[in-house]
Amino acid sequence: METPVTKPSSVLYASLAASPPRIESADGNYLFTDDGASIFDASGGAAVACIGHNNSRVKRAVANQLDKISYCFSPWFSTSAYENLAQYLTASTNGEMEKVFVVGSGAEAVEAALKMARQYYLELPEPQPQRCRFIARDRSYHGNTLGSLSLSGHKARRTPFEPLLSQQFSHVSPCYAYxxxxxxxxxxxxxxxxxxELEDEFQRVGPSKVCGFVAETVAGLTLGGVAATPGYLKAMKEVCDRHGALFILDEAGMGRTGTLHAWEQEGVVPHLQTVAKGLGAGYAAIGALMVHKDVVDVFSKGSKAFVHFQTYHGHPLACAAAYEVQQVIKDEDLVSNCHKMGEYLGRLLSKRLGSHHNVGDVRGRGLLWGVELVKDKATKTPFPAQDKIAPAIHAAGLSKFSISLIPGGGVADGTHGDVMVITPAYNINEADAQLIVEKAALAIEHVLGPARPSRL
Structure with missing residues (x-):
């Protein structure tokens, strides 16, 4: 009997030299491969699958929407699915964010935010057309489209495309206490x-030229679960207010940090907010731009039109899926579980890994945690990028310990510095947290060795 010939994949994978595991199905916290392996999904993909896989309520909501309408062009028509999701999101901010523009991804939401910020200054009673600059942070990530990548401070992702990126964006230091x-x-x-430093950057580029300052409320993969120091975001907003610039927050989590909107813990309200990952939990491709009532008021008194649309913005299936995801999160009190289980997960990680000679820092908030790996703990010296420590741990986690973690690089200086990020579903329990920590520790120890006893 002849061995069947396997055709090469037509998919353009991240690496042309490797083929990732093929997932045939998923349920709850587990991914199931075509060769029968089961993998605990402690990453939710890219921190996306926040209510687990194969949720019957969300599947039913999508099927019901298919029976109604699967697509219409949002500049011309509205749908109940779009209206319901937008109403839920504005209500979740107590009306502070008054309008919602739904798109297909986080990067698209950021692009929309940049355009809205620019148009806002053209809509003012006394227009300010000179405002065309944005300030963001080093080692930030806001998306891979050319506009959102120009905004991002992720060196490795920017470098190949630097000649194509806009020069209207500049960067200041992140809030990275470690x-x-x-x-x-x-x-x-x-x-x-x-x-x-932010004030100095305003002065350097010209305060009257800046549209806004953009920051991740809690830094994700590019720094690895880094929450701001107390009062940081409030201080940044005060600089923006001083110069009449917009304060823009890029939030992916929708509940992951222990409140539905991470800025609720910071004593600030943004002028513009982008959301994506946790909005649709991976059941549909979706992101959204949320607009503060003060910005809406300027547009209402001006042209009354946002000069931006996309073919699939406000997609009914995506909106129906995201709305039901948010109802699951609310009905099952999963935001509270993020807070409770996040504290438990953090304690377990610190206890199991904090003393390891190559673990420099364990940090996080809610169910977003990062473990930074260093060559020398005393000096915080990172491993060289060419050692590929985080990718090796990720590979060991998948192949040897059946767990999916998120590997990150460049956290120390944009090039060097490894971090493993853990972003499980919001509905994990204590047993799940224990399993995650043990498997993550085994993957780290497989690559870096067990913790060495401290010297007397």
Missing amino acids: RGKKQGEGDDQYTSRLAQ
């Missing part, structure tokens, strides 16, 4: 120094 704080510097001093 590496950014000076010896003996407290949170207040550190925050003040970063606020002054």
